[in-house]
Amino acid sequence: xxxxxxxxxxxxxxxxxxxxxxxxxxxxxxxxxxxxxxxxxxxxxxxxxxxxxxxxxxxxxxxxxxxxxxxxxxxxxxxxxxxxxxxxxxxxxxxxxxxxxxxxxxxxxxxxxxxxxxxxxxxxxxxxxxxxxxxxxxxxxxxxxxxxxxxxxxxxxxxxxxxxxxxxxxxxxxxxxxxxxxxxxxxxxxxxxxxxxxxxxxxxxxxxxxxxxxxxxxxxxxxxxxxxxxxxxxxxxxxxxxxxxxxxxxxxxxxxxxxxxxxxxxxxxxxxxxxxxxxxxxxxxxxxxxxxxxxxxxxxxxxxxxxxxxxxxxxxxxxxxxxxxx
Amino acid sequence: xxxxxxxxxxxxxxxxxxxxxxxxxxxxxxxxxxxxxxxxxxxxxxxxxxxxxxxxxxxxxxxxxxxxxxxxxxxxxxxxxxxxxxxxxxxxxxxxxxxxxxxxxxxxxxxxxxxxxxxxxxxxxxxxxxxxxxxxxxxxxxxxxxxxxxxxxxxxxxxxxxxxxxxxxxxxxxxxxxxxxxxxxxxxxxxxxxxxxxxxxxxxxxxxxxxxxxxxxxxxxxxxxxxxxxxxxxxxxxxxxxxxxxxxxxxxxxxxxxxxxxxxxxxxxxxxxxxxxxxxxxxxxxxxxxxxxxxxxxxxxxxxxxxxxxxxxxxxxxxxxxxxxxxxxxxxxxxxxxxxxxxxxxxxxxxxxxxxxxxxxxxxxxxxxxxxxxxxxxxxxxxxxxxxxxxxxxxxxxxxxxxxxxxxxxxxxxxxxxxxxxxxxxxxxxxxxxxxxxxxxxxxxxxxxxxxxxxxxxxxxxxxxxxxxxxxxxxxxxxxxxxxxxxxxxxxxxxxxxxxxxxxxxxxxxxxxxxxxxxxxxxxxxxxxxxxxxxxxxx
Numbered sequence: 055x056x057x058x059x060x061x062x063x064x065x066x067x068x069x070x071x072x073x074x075x076x077x078x079x080x081x082x083x084x085x086x087x088x089x090x091x092x093x094x095x096x097x098x099x100x101x102x103x104x105x106x107x108x109x110x111x112x113x114x115x116x117x118x119x120x121x122x123x124x125x126x127x128x129x130x131x132x133x134x135x136x137x138x139x140x141x142x143x144x145x146x147x148x149x150x151x152x153x154x155x156x157x158x159x160x161x162x163x164x165x166x167x168x169x170x171x172x173x174x175x176x177x178x179x180x181x182x183x184x185x186x187x188x189x190x191x192x193x194x195x196x197x198x199x200x201x202x203x204x205x206x207x208x209x210x211x212x213x214x215x216x217x218x219x220x221x222x223x224x225x226x227x228x229x230x231x232x233x234x235x236x237x238x239x240x241x242x243x244x245x246x247x248x249x250x251x252x253x254x255x256x257x258x259x260x261x262x263x264x265x266x267x268x269x270x271x272x273x274x275x276x277x278x279x280x281x282x283x284x285x286x287x288x289x290x291x292x293x294x295x296x297x298x299x300x301x302x303x304x305x306x307x308x309x310x311x312x313x314x315x316x317x318x319x320x321x322x323x324x325x326x327x328x329x330x331x332x333x334x335x336x337x338x339x340x341x342x343x344x345x346x347x348x349x350x351x352x353x354x355x356x357x358x359x360x361x362x363x364x365x366x367x368x369x370x371x372x373x374x375x376x377x378x379x380x
Numbered sequence: 381x382x383x384x385x386x387x388x389x390x391x392x393x394x395x396x397x398x399x400x401x402x403x404x405x406x407x408x409x410x411x412x413x414x415x416x417x418x419x420x421x422x423x424x425x426x427x428x429x430x431x432x433x434x435x436x437x438x439x440x441x442x443x444x445x446x447x448x449x450x451x452x453x454x455x456x457x458x459x460x461x462x463x464x465x466x467x468x469x470x471x472x473x474x475x476x477x478x479x480x481x482x483x484x485x486x487x488x489x490x491x492x493x494x495x496x497x498x499x500x501x502x503x504x505x506x507x508x509x510x511x512x513x514x515x516x517x518x519x520x521x522x523x524x525x526x527x528x529x530x531x532x533x534x535x536x537x538x539x540x541x542x543x544x545x546x547x548x549x550x551x552x553x554x555x556x557x558x559x560x561x562x563x564x565x566x567x568x569x570x571x572x573x574x575x576x577x578x579x580x581x582x583x584x585x586x587x588x589x590x591x592x593x594x595x596x597x598x599x600x601x602x603x604x605x606x607x608x609x610x611x612x613x614x615x616x617x618x619x620x621x622x623x624x625x626x627x628x629x630x631x632x633x634x635x636x637x638x639x640x641x642x643x644x645x646x647x648x649x650x651x652x653x654x655x656x657x658x659x660x661x662x663x664x665x666x667x668x669x670x671x672x673x674x675x676x677x678x679x680x681x682x683x684x685x686x687x688x689x690x691x692x693x694x695x696x697x698x699x700x701x702x703x704x705x706x707x708x709x710x711x712x713x714x715x716x717x718x719x720x721x722x723x724x725x726x727x728x729x730x731x732x733x734x735x736x737x738x739x740x741x742x743x744x745x746x747x748x749x750x751x752x753x754x755x756x757x758x759x760x761x762x763x764x765x766x767x768x769x770x771x772x773x774x775x776x777x778x779x780x781x782x783x784x785x786x787x788x789x790x791x792x793x794x795x796x797x798x799x800x801x802x803x804x805x806x807x808x809x810x811x812x813x814x815x816x817x818x819x820x821x822x823x824x825x826x827x828x829x830x831x832x833x834x835x836x837x838x839x840x841x842x843x844x845x846x847x848x849x850x851x852x853x854x855x856x857x858x859x860x861x862x863x864x865x866x867x868x869x870x871x872x873x874x875x876x877x878x879x880x881x882x883x884x885x886x887x888x889x890x891x892x893x894x895x896x897x898x899x900x901x902x903x904x905x906x907x908x909x910x911x912x913x914x915x916x917x918x919x
Contacts, residue, residue, distance in 0.1 A: 274448075276489040283445060284477030284504040284555075298494035374494060374539040 058377060062367055069359045076355040077129070081122045084347055087339070112138060125348065135345035139338075152345045156331065158235060160353060163330040166246050166253070167315035174254040175261065175308055182265025182304075187292050189270060201259035213252045213325040220248060231326040249326045253319060257311040264307040268300040302369035309365035317354040392460060392562055392595050393419040393442060399454035400437055400446060400619075411437050411450065413619045421562065422593040426610030426627065428600060428642075430830035431801075434619040435599045439565045442597055443480050444472045460562065477504030481556035485568040487548035491540035497551050498536025505559040516558065523554035526591070527584040546577035553585050557592065564589065566598045570605060574693040574857060575901040582608055582903075583914055601830065603642060604903030607631055608910040615639050627907050641832060643905070648835055648864040650842055652883045655683025655867065658720075659851050660705070660738075660819050665714035667704050674700045675711070675875045682819070682868075687845065687852040689862040689883075691898065692872035698855045701872075702821045705853070706740055718819075736766045739812035743824035745804035749796040755782075755807055756792040762814040781810040785840060802833035809840065819851045826861055838864050859902040863887070871895050 092108040093100070109115050113124070128135060134152035181201070185194045204212065221229035227247040237245070269292055272278060281295045320332030331350060338346035370376050400412040412434045419425055419442075427435050437450060444464025446452050457464040459480065464472060476482075481504070484490040491500060501523075502516040511519070517536075524532035527550040540548060549569055556564050569585065570578040586609055589596050598609045606613060606627075613630045615622040615638070623636045634640050660682040667675040675697050682688045690698045703709035705716055707727035715722045718737065724730050739762075742748040749758055759778045763769040769777055779789045785806040796804055805825060812820050822841070826834040842865060844850055854865055862869060862883075869886040871878040873894050879886060886895065900913055 276484060276486060277492045279447070280482070280484055280490040281492065282476070283440075283443065283482040285473045285475070285507060286477075286503075287473060290507075295492050295494075299492070372494075375541050378539050378542060 057379060058370060061370060061376070065363055065366055069363050072359055073352075073356060074126075076359075077126060077352060078122065080348055080351040080355070081125065082118070084344055084351070085118055087342065087344075087347075090342075125345075129352065134349040137346055138343045139341050139346075152349045155346060156334065156349050156353070159329060159331040159334045162233065162328065163316055163319070163332070165242065166249055166319070166328065166330060167312065169243065169246055170250045170253040170257070170315055171312055173250060174258050174311070177254065178258045178261035178308075179265055179304075181258070182262040183269065183292060183297070185262070185266045186269035186273075186296075187288055194266075197262070201262050204255040205259035209252060209256050210321050210325055212255050213248070213322055216248050216252055217325075220251075229326070231328040233329065246328070249319075249322050249328055252322055252325075253315060257314065261304075261307055261311055265300070265304050268303045269296045272296040272299055298372065301372040302365075305365040305368035305372075306362075309361040313358045313361045316357045390421050391418060392421045392423075393417070394458040395442060395455065396458075397455040398438065398441055398457070399452070400434070400441060400450055401453050402437070402450045404449075408451075410453075411619050412441070414455070415616070415619070415621050417442070417614070419563070419595050419597065421595055423612075424589065424596045424598055424610045426598050426600070426606035426613040427616060428603060428606050428613060429616035429622075430601060430832065432618075433616040435601075435616055436567055438616065439567055439597055439599045440482075442563070442565060443476060443482065445476070474508070477561075478508050478510065478559040479561050480563045480565070481559070481561040483549075483552050483556050483564060483566045483569045486572055487552045487569075488540065488545055488572075490552065491548060493540055496537055496539060497543070501536060501551065501555045501558055504555070508559070510559055520554060520558055523557055523588070524551070526588055527551075527554055528580065529554075544577075546573055546581055549573060549581050550584055553581075553588065557588055557594070560592055560594075562595060564594055564596045566596055566600075566609075568600050571600065571602070575859070575903075576693060576897055578605070578903070579901045579910070579913065583910060585609070586910070602903065603631075603831075604905050604909070607905055607907045608903060615642070631905055631907065648838060650687075650865055650867075652867045653686065654882060655686040657684045658682065659684040659718070660853070661717045662701070662705065663715050663717065665701075665704055665716070666712040667700055667709055668712055669700075669709075673712075673875070675704065678704075678714070678872075678875070678877055680870050680877065680880060682851055682853055684818070684851055685845065685849040686867040687854050687865050688868045688870060688880075689854045689856060689866035690870045690872060691856060691859065691862055693857060693898075695874075696872040697875040698857075698872055699823055700875075702740070702823055702853070702855060705821060706738060732766065736815045737818045738821065739815050739817040739819070740821045740823065741805075741808050741812050741825050743827055745801065745808045745828070746796070748808055749804065751796050753795070754792065755794050755796075755799075758796075758807060759810050759814050762811060766815045777814070781814055784813060784844065785810045800833075801829055802836060805829065805833075805837055806840065809837075809844075813844065813848075817850065819853065821853045821855070823855045824857070825854075827856065827858065834861070835864075841865065859899065871898065 090105075092105045092112070092114065096105055096108060106115070113121065116124075125135065132153075134156065137149050137152050137155055139149065181197050185197045188194050217229045220226050228245055229248065231245045231249050233242050233245055273291075273296060278291060278295055281291050286295065317332070319330065320336055322328070323330040323333045331353065335347060335350035337343075338350065395415070395417040397414045397416060398412050399410065399414055401408040402411040415438060417425070417438070427439060429435050437447070440447065441452065441457065442459075444457055444459070444467060452465055455465060459475065462471070462475070464475075491497070498517060498520055501520045502513065505511060505516045506513055510516070520536060521532050524535060529535050529547055529550055535543065535547070535551070543551070553569070566585070570581050573581060582605065596609075598606055600606050610627050612624065612626045614624040615636070617638055622638050623630075623634070625635075630639070631643075634643055658681045662678055662680045665675055665678045666673065678697070678701060680688070680690070680701070690701065692698050700709065704711050707723070707725065707730055710725035715725075717723065718734065723734055727735075756775070756778050759781055760769075760774050763774050763777050778792065782788060782791055787803065787806060791799075791803075791807075796807070799807065808825075826837055829837065838861065841852065845852065852865070854862075856862060866883050868881065869883055870880045871886065871894065878892055878894050887899065891899065903909060
């Protein structure tokens with residue numbers, strides 16, 4: 055057990071190191087964004103002195119490595135900095151803390167991702183296992199064809215089709231998913247129904263196909279034949295003999311899709327006007343609000359690393375060779 | 381479930397005119413072509429034949445099971461009045477694991493890595509609710525005891541990767557035995573084990589089958605093993621029955637020429653010749669893989685033009701010794717000398733000339749050849765690399781080498797996948813010969829081959845030795861092979877050399893303890909061998 059704990063701690067350390075490298079990459083690529091924030095805010099007519107003074111106020115005059123270390127140090131202390139927007143040269147400061155901008159949006163995104171995952175993951179596992187169970191049957195083919203269709207359709211298209219049928223023709227759910235901090239839980243669930251359904255259709259195929267493939271891959275093992283010759287039924291073989299050995303690849307693909315739910319859903323957010331973190335980041339890039347862009351990118355990177363780490367850990371604890379060494 | 385000794389004459393299993401097709405190369409081929417089989421309660425039948433003879437397929441068919449890619453096309457399988465050829469899956473599943481049990485060849489692969497051994501042992505009995513769970517578990521512990529497993533009370537709580545291959549094989553027998561079946565199919569259960577382990581597993585299996593008067597079909601390619609287990613033997617070839625007879629009669633008076641040829645392989649024995657001129661010597665070699673030390677002060681000297689056989693169980697350091705000699709694994713200390721001169725420890729420091737003189741042949745001819753190269757390219761490569769032969773000269777030499785290994789130039793353009801197992805190994809021999817070596821290291825070169833093919837390869841190696849005065853270092857765990865080919869024998873155990881000497885010295889008393897154990901564990905073609913051996917060991 056201690057060996058497993060040590061492995062997990064080692065992976066956590068590695069994950070953190072990856073995050074440090076990624077932060078450097080984020081910082082340097084944001085610095086390479088074309089255009090200048092000062093110029094953009096103050097307009098073409100601003101004199102060079104005004105722009106320089108404004109840059110100085112924001113700290114943009116310092117050399118890049120210094121700015122990186124200042125930023126990294128404050129992030130480590132939980133301070134993501136102050137947003138650039140809302141400032142102006144008149145000296146009146148209406149800017150907000152990045153944390154205050156990002157956190158509500160992040161919660162919204164996690165809420166939508168959570169609701170989607172609660173529907174999609176069990177559904178994908180169920181479909182994958184049953185498809186493996188009734189391999190090559192009409193059911194298997196139907197499930198495969200249906201999920202392939204949804205994954206091959208652009209997500210905005212899926213979204214509009216759902217709006218057409220479930221909001222317009224039969225108005226069951228609202229087509230706008232605008233929520234704020236004061237929205238009650240029941241109302242929230244009702245409003246995110248369509249975006250959650252859209253995302254479910256998008257991610258189920260991948261997870262379902264991987265589950266099916268991982269199980270079928272194991273069905274050729276001698277121990278599966280042995281289980282069959284011990285009189286196990288087909289469903290027993292799949293649930294009791296194949297699934298416990300298939301968790302590692304399944305967990306990996308689930309983690310990948312959950313990460314997508316956090317970092318890749320901006321199109322769906324736009325369609326349903328959902329105040330998620332993806333939209334925030336796109337807006338921040340447009341207005342060259344560097345601290346917000348960096349904060350979002352860092353959160354996305356951390357999401358990927360954390361979810362993949364979780365998948366690795368699931369892979370370790372479901373492998374008796376690692377859990378119970380000789 | 382009841383096996384009264386009184387119903388011993390009752391027919392338990394009757395298979396009539398069994399025909400099975402297998403799917404390969406895009407079409408169906410017959411694998412079993414009309415075989416009959418009758419088994420009475422408590423009887424043990426030995427089913428022998430070479431690989432591809434259809435033994436396993438027939439064994440599984442006795443359960444009414446055909447693997448994916450095979451189908452039963454004709455015949456009836458009457459098990460205790462139920463026709464398994466026509467029974468529905470649900471009906472067959474009720475029998476499998478409870479009244480008919482299966483013991484697979486590779487126990488390591490046939491246990492589910494995710495579950496504890498005890499859970500897998502009692503699974504089949506519990507599924508049909510034969511007994512309360514606690515009773516099944518207590519019974520499993522009793523079976524573990526009967527099978528002489530260490531720590532029978534606790535071994536069940538381990539996972540498959542935590543116990544050894546021999547123990548797994550015995551636990552699998554316990555698993556088969558747990559619901560007290562009427563019939564057990566043993567599918568080459570000891571083939572993957574070392575001889576010393578094999579004896580323990582065989583005796584454990586035989587005792588338990590006798591104790592519960594269980595009928596069994598024992599599938600193997602090893603005649604001596606089947607002689608210990610079976611009441612009668614059926615010989616299969618190309619999916620057809622060659623002959624069937626009670627064990628003693630089959631061993632002493634086989635009727636068919638094919639059966640006789642199977643028997644004769646073991647008779648091959650080369651007279652030993654003492655050698656004086658030492659071509660290769662290994663002096664005080666210690667070697668390790670990472671922190672794990674595998675060779676301890678190994679000393680071996682190999683005389684020119686002779687065969688030195690290195691014997692020992694898996695893990696005794698035989699192959700590691702070969703890796704040290706070839707330079708693949710530089711030793712921690714000690715040296716390897718060739719013609720009196722020390723060889724550089726690492727492969728990369730050796731000259732082309734030094735590399736050329738020591739060649740290697742591997743156990744798995746399949747994986748030792750590039751599957752995309754033709755025979756001409758495979759044999760031609762060392763000719764070009766060591767001897768600088770190209771074009772016509774190279775081609776002529778390849779043809780000559782093919783003749784030396786008793787093949788002809790029609791093989792030049794073939795790919796390894798178009799060759800049989802024995803032909804592949806011959807090509808590997810030709811590749812080693814191409815370099816004009818003085819020493820060839822043969823690492824288990826016949827273990828993956830059937831007995832008749834083995835004999836051909838061994839004869840070929842002996843002829844080549846005589847004609848070209850080649851020296852062999854022959855690594856094997858099979859004593860019959862050792863008798864057939866060696867002049868001198870080195871016995872290894874746990875990375876140490878137990879003894880080295882002429883074949884006649886090593887194979888005759890007095891023996892050191894380990895050599896005695898090793899030699900006495902080699903099954904002999906005598907049905908009483910195991911009984912006598914166990915009696916001798918217990919006294």
